[in-house]
Amino acid sequence: MKINIFLFLVYILIASLPCFSQGSWTQKASYPLTARYYGNGFSIADKGYFIFGASNGVPNTVDLVEYDPSTNAWIQKANFPGGQRPQTHTFVIHNIVYIVSGVYWTGAPLDYTAYNDVWKYDPATNIWTPLNNFPGTGRHAGFAFECCGKGYFGIGFDENNNFLYDFWEYNPLTDTWTQKSNYPGPGRKSGFQFSLGEYGYVGMGIMSGTTQLNDVWQYNPSQDSWTQKNNFPASGLTWESYFTMNGRGYVVTGRKVNLGINSQEVWEYDPDQDTWTSMQTFPGAARYAAAGFSINGKGYTGIGYSTTYQNDFWEFTPSITGWYLPDEKQIEEVKIYPNPSNTDVNISIVKPRNKDISLAIYDASGKCVKRVDLERTSQLITVEHSLFSVGVYYFVTGFGNKTIVKKLIIK
Secondary structure (H helix, E strand, O other): OOHHHHHHHHHEEEEOHHHHHHOEEEOOOOOOOOEEEEEEEEEEOOOOEOOOOOOOOEOOEEEEEEEEEOEEEEEEEOOOOOOOOOEEEEEOOEEEEEEOOOEEEEOOOEEEEEEEEEEEEEEEEEEOEEOOOOOOOOOEOEEEEEEEEEEEEEEOOOOOEEOOOOOEEEEOOOEEEEOOOOOOOOOOOOOOOEEEEEEEEEEEEOOOOOOOOOOOEEEEOOOEEEEEEEEOOOOOOEEEEEEEEOOOOEEEEEEEOOEEEEEEEEEEEEOEEEEEEEEOOOOOOOEEEEEEEEEOEEEEEEOEEOOEOOOOEEEOOOEEEEEEEEEEOOOOOOEEEOEEEOOOEEEOOOOOOOOOOOEEEEEOOOEEEEEEEEEOOEEEEEEEEHHHHEEEEEEEEEEEEEEEEEEEEEO
């Protein structure tokens, strides 16, 4: 049985603070290295990271820098050892980031050499490890996201400037790739990509130097299927920054190649309603090729290119303060312990009454980190502590048409 957290988790709005109706921005400590664009952003636990990028006269870099929001400070970490590149593709699974493919760029227009390599980085040890190569065509400006313990990657542009439509699933337990159903939409590169709940989303980007796209596609990993969603309601964006939090996706800044302008727009995507809402305008310079990530219910974006390379860095606070759990009082059928926890977590399920049972675990941003179909009997499931990082998680258990949502705090 399929379960969707967004049917059960709703938002609490700050009605008494109208200035927050569309969120607010606060400038933070600037990115400490040379200003650049075309970097990648990601977060692991309570830290954010920028990697790669290109700057004036330096089309490829290997820098990795960590941001700590608790101290508003940056620290440089181990450089990427796999070769210089301006950007690549990333997804995070169980507190490990995976770097996939990408290209070396000479700095001349459309002059690329593709990589097929795959690397993982563990922030706990500050160590990079090479993995089995990606079996598809090397590429850049593709689309990658993580969902329910697997990584997904594909689409994009090869070194001969051809659009690609293949799509792949990565299993970190076996270090193997499996080809999935081809992406069915128009060829594209350099759009947004993120996962919400048990689905991945890709969209916008460009088909050519002036052909801007504004369509949006949803990928369902459990059915290996693609569904076109409602179009983005404005002129599309390319080389945008993006992140997710509290079960919604955010797209920030970018370039409107059809209009020849950079953007300060901020948009929020609601996957339940399949709608986009314009948010508080980004207060920094209009730009493209910035990068973003989210930490503990706040979004972050920075770097990029305006009329010059940028290194400013900003924090976005949405109008959402937390989750409301309508089934939280139904405690007898599902128990989670210890809670709070700093060890393995046990889930006790009793009295299923011969109904199909499903369990999905989500992080605070609304991303599915694990999904299990269970037997129709009372049972005890143990989830290893290594699945989690410090923070809040939501366990959504389905009994036929009934759903129970429980909150877990990991210390």
